Amino acid sequence: MLADSIRGLLALWLVAVALPSAAAEAELPPDLWGDFSQGGMVMGSVAPDTEIRFNGRRLRVSPTGQFTFGYGRDVSSASELEWRHSSGATGRRQLRVDGHSFALQRISGVPQRTVTPAPETLERIHTETALVRRAREQDSAISDFFAGFTWPVIGPITGVYGSRREYNGVPSRPHYGVDIAAPTGTPVRAPAAGIVRLAHPDMYYSSGTLILDHGHGISSSFLHLSKILVREGQRLRRGEVLAEVGSGGRSTGAHLDWRVNWFAERLDAARLAGPMPY
Numbered sequence: 198m199l200a201d202s203i204r205g206l207l208a209l210w211l212v213a214v215a216l217p218s219a220a221a222e223a224e225l226p227p228d229l230w231g232d233f234s235q236g237g238m239v240m241g242s243v244a245p246d247t248e249i250r251f252n253g254r255r256l257r258v259s260p261t262g263q264f265t266f267g268y269g270r271d272v273s274s275a276s277e278l279e280w281r282h283s284s285g286a287t288g289r290r291q292l293r294v295d296g297h298s299f300a301l302q303r304i305s306g307v308p309q310r311t312v313t314p315a316p317e318t319l320e321r322i323h324t325e326t327a328l329v330r331r332a333r334e335q336d337s338a339i340s341d342f343f344a345g346f347t348w349p350v351i352g353p354i355t356g357v358y359g360s361r362r363e364y365n366g367v368p369s370r371p372h373y374g375v376d377i378a379a380p381t382g383t384p385v386r387a388p389a390a391g392i393v394r395l396a397h398p399d400m401y402y403s404s405g406t407l408i409l410d411h412g413h414g415i416s417s418s419f420l421h422l423s424k425i426l427v428r429e430g431q432r433l434r435r436g437e438v439l440a441e442v443g444s445g446g447r448s449t450g451a452h453l454d455w456r457v458n459w460f461a462e463r464l465d466a467a468r469l470a471g472p473m474p475y
């Protein structure tokens with residue numbers, strides 16, 4: 198009898214120590230930090246072996262429990278994060294999204310062919326759009342974006358994220374990059390480490406175009422390049438020179454247009470890099 202009680206107590210004690218921290222940790226909601234507004238990037242960390250969904254989309258979780266997602270320019274409704282740990286623990290949380298107001302920028306003097314492209318160029322434009330879309334679909338296991346971003350070029354900012362645009366008087370899609378004026382030939386440096394997914398010498402709207410994958414769907418696009426110095430598949434460290442500034446495509450002068458993407462969503466690169474040291 199006494200032996201039974203002791204055995205029972207021992208069993209309870211074993212359960213208590215063996216149901217351990219994994220379950221306790223899994224009860225904790227993910228830890229989130231970043232920019233909960235249109236164009237913002239959010240990062241998170243969660244107990245390993247947890248599945249995370251953002252608005253129903255399953256997110257890549259690194260072996261150490263880190264993940265990311267981003268808010269596009271036009272998201273307005275609240276978003277939802279759900280998690281499920283391998284122990285069975287689940288949870289969900291509504292996230293707010295703050296809005297921004299975006300100004301109108303009128304730009305005149307761009308080549309008219311880049312405002313009203315001739316019908317015979319449409320096939321080329323579609324092909325190039327597909328190449329860009331495919332490069333941005335990568336969901337790779339590298340997580341270089343966690344180390345943060347630095348400016349790829351230093352110079353005056355001449356265009357900002359999200360602005361509505363008119364080119365030569367014709368309303369166009371919003372601007373998704375940050376434009377930095379710099380002379381043709383200025384070196385462009387990797388704002389974070391990554392893998393080159395697209396290196397195209399001459400696209401219709403953006404001339405020399407490069408896409409650098411930073412992991413988990415986060416990528417940088419660089420437009421209007423005069424020269425590309427790296428090849429697709431190449432692994433780059435932060436600060437490595439990857440290309441030179443140019444002025445080709447829909448542009449009025451030499452500048453770098455730098456964009457940050459979370460898959461198809463456009464994020465604000467400038468907010469990731471902080472104040473321009475110029």
Ligand SMILES: [Zn+2]
Pocket residue numbers: 356372374375376453454
């Ligand atoms: Zn631009």
